[in-house]
Amino acid sequence: MNKKVIVIGSGFASLSAACYLAKDGFKVTVLEKNGSVGGRARQLLREGFTFDMGPSWYWMPDVFERFFNDFDKKPSDYYHLDKLDPGYSVYFGKNNKIDIGDSLDKIYATFEDVEPGSSTKLKKFIHEARSNYEIAIKNLVYKPGISPLELVTTETIKRAGQFFSNISKEVRKEFTNHKLIQILEFPVLFLGAKPSDTPAFYSFMNFADFGLGTWHPKGGMHQVILAQKKLAEELGVNFKFNHAVEKIMSKNGKADGVIANGEAFLADVILSGADYHHTETLLEPKYQQYSERYWDKKTFAPSSLLFYVGFDKKLKNVSHHNLFFDVDFNSHAEAIYDQPKWPKEPLFYANFTSLTDPNTAPEGMENGFFLIPLAPDLKDTKELREEYFDKILTRFEAITQQKVKKNIIFKESFGVKDFVKEYNSYKGNAYGMANTLLQTAFLRPKLKSSKIEQLYFTGQLTVPGPGVPPSLISGKLVSELISKHHQVKTVS
Numbered sequence: 001m002n003k004k005v006i007v008i009g010s011g012f013a014s015l016s017a018a019c020y021l022a023k024d025g026f027k028v029t030v031l032e033k034n035g036s037v038g039g040r041a042r043q044l045l046r047e048g049f050t051f052d053m054g055p056s057w058y059w060m061p062d063v064f065e066r067f068f069n070d071f072d073k074k075p076s077d078y079y080h081l082d083k084l085d086p087g088y089s090v091y092f093g094k095n096n097k098i099d100i101g102d103s104l105d106k107i108y109a110t111f112e113d114v115e116p117g118s119s120t121k122l123k124k125f126i127h128e129a130r131s132n133y134e135i136a137i138k139n140l141v142y143k144p145g146i147s148p149l150e151l152v153t154t155e156t157i158k159r160a161g162q163f164f165s166n167i168s169k170e171v172r173k174e175f176t177n178h179k180l181i182q183i184l185e186f187p188v189l190f191l192g193a194k195p196s197d198t199p200a201f202y203s204f205m206n207f208a209d210f211g212l213g214t215w216h217p218k219g220g221m222h223q224v225i226l227a228q229k230k231l232a233e234e235l236g237v238n239f240k241f242n243h244a245v246e247k248i249m250s251k252n253g254k255a256d257g258v259i260a261n262g263e264a265f266l267a268d269v270i271l272s273g274a275d276y277h278h279t280e281t282l283l284e285p286k287y288q289q290y291s292e293r294y295w296d297k298k299t300f301a302p303s304s305l306l307f308y309v310g311f312d313k314k315l316k317n318v319s320h321h322n323l324f325f326d327v328d329f330n331s332h333a334e335a336i337y338d339q340p341k342w343p344k345e346p347l348f349y350a351n352f353t354s355l356t357d358p359n360t361a362p363e364g365m366e367n368g369f370f371l372i373p374l375a376p377d378l379k380d381t382k383e384l385r386e387e388y389f390d391k392i393l394t395r396f397e398a399i400t401q402q403k404v405k406k407n408i409i410f411k412e413s414f415g416v417k418d419f420v421k422e423y424n425s426y427k428g429n430a431y432g433m434a435n436t437l438l439q440t441a442f443l444r445p446k447l448k449s450s451k452i453e454q455l456y457f458t459g460q461l462t463v464p465g466p467g468v469p470p471s472l473i474s475g476k477l478v479s480e481l482i483s484k485h486h487q488v489k490t491v492s
Contacts, residue, residue, distance in 0.1 A: 006257070006265055007272075008245050009031075009033075010037045010039055013475045014030060014459070015228035016473075017476070019071065019235055019475075022235035023071060026269070026486075028232075028236070029265065033245070037241070038053075038222060039273070041054050046308075049360065049365070052220045063469035078227030080218040081218070083215050085102035090325055091322065091324045115177040125174060128203060129203040129210075130204075139156070145442045145464070166200055171185060182325050187208065187209045191467070192431050192432065193299060199436075199437050218359075219359070246282070248283050250284065271457070273458045274424060275426055276290075278426065288451065301432055301433065302373040313364065317400040320356045324348050324392070324395065324399065329347060376428050432465070441464070458477075464477075
């Protein structure tokens with residue numbers, strides 16, 4: 001008989017792994033604690049408005065293509081993609097913004113307009129970033145994080161210095177204009193750490209940004225989740241929703257099943273795409289690999305305060321993706337990483353998918369998604385949420401030169417407490433564990449448990465790291481380990 005695998009959670013990594021494992025002949029059941037598929041990438045539908053509840057940036061389209069190609073499929077078999085122009089807009093104040101176009105030539109021209117001579121420097125920087133991207137994709141991110149030797153190649157040896165320098169330092173070697181510096185430092189924020197703590201090698205994110213562009217799946221990022229679910233079902237994966245796993249069962253040092261909603265589900269392999277720390281609390285203490293002290297000392301990516309807002313009119317002077325960098329970047333970063341607290345003046349991000357995807361809001365209206373990055377584990381109250389919503393909306397009105405507060409039909413918020421409640425997220429983090437030098441590759445929590453057999457992990461807290469494309473890759477990596485250690489035996 002085909003071996004059974006229980007997959008805990010239904011985010012990008014879990015669904016990726018479920019597809020690969022089903023393809024390899026395993027009988028796969030996905031247990032999801034919530035009522036719908038997607039984990040952090042769930043969808044909110046309200047009064048004709050559609051919101052992605054979490055991830056909203058579609059970068060690195062080649063990773064998505066590679067995922068579907070592994071099943072002889074294409075993304076276009078499941079959803080339609082549009083390349084955004086501008087990819088995003090960065091606001092530094094009233095009448096002071098920079099649009100990032102949909103081609104390198106447009107971006108070079110933009111940099112040159114801001115700082116004469118900077119386009120030549122940018123071409124050099126992007127050439128290096130492109131090389132790093134090719135090395136990362138071909139040689140590094142598809143490695144399982146088992147051995148430090150995975151990082152040792154002819155190409156990485158040549159670039160060893162880039163692992164001990166940082167993005168902030170390398171950017172400032174070439175650029176002096178503070179706006180251009182902030183734009184170049186922005187992409188690595190997806191990796192969950194300050195640019196000054198992120199190895200310079202990760203400049204490959206700048207190529208992902210400028211070189212590969214920003215895309216939008218029609219209907220929102222949740223369409224990718226639905227595509228994965230459909231693919232998984234085509235491969236024979238079974239889904240059970242509203243099934244919160246309460247315990248991982250073990251026998252003779254082997255994980256052999258789970259208890260969800262009081263019901264026992266037996267399996268040959270258990271794979272958790274849920275929060276890594278939370279998953280270990282479902283085990284007997286002797287089988288937990290990492291102590292509370294271990295987790296507490298790690299650098300986690302930020303949490304977030306999110307707002308989903310319906311407006312009864314069309315908005316002006318905004319793009320699909322918008323970054324508001326009109327306040328001090330360093331002060332906000334310190335409030336996240338150095339001295340955790342609510343930032344006095346927060347940077348924030350906003351997207352309005354209905355500008356380019358009209359079906360995500362009723363006719364003549366706009367949907368707004370606002371995000372404030374925050375330190376994990378902060379006090380989270382209704383009063384603080386209201387205070388910060390008013391802060392960013394006041395600035396939004398001033399910068400975009402329009403009144404919007406009185407045009408709000410409804411708003412819903414999602415904060416630190418919700419990340420804990422809905423996703424069992426450690427300290428309410430939103431993106432997992434940061435990719436700092438000492439939290440990269442083999443230095444991250446392992447895909448395979450070292451304490452109990454037949455238990456595996458996937459997602460943003462293990463390799464390769466935070467973000468949607470890395471989560472797809474994480475699912476592939478763990479499926480390969482499982483297939484290697486648990487060969488499927490079938491009978492006719």
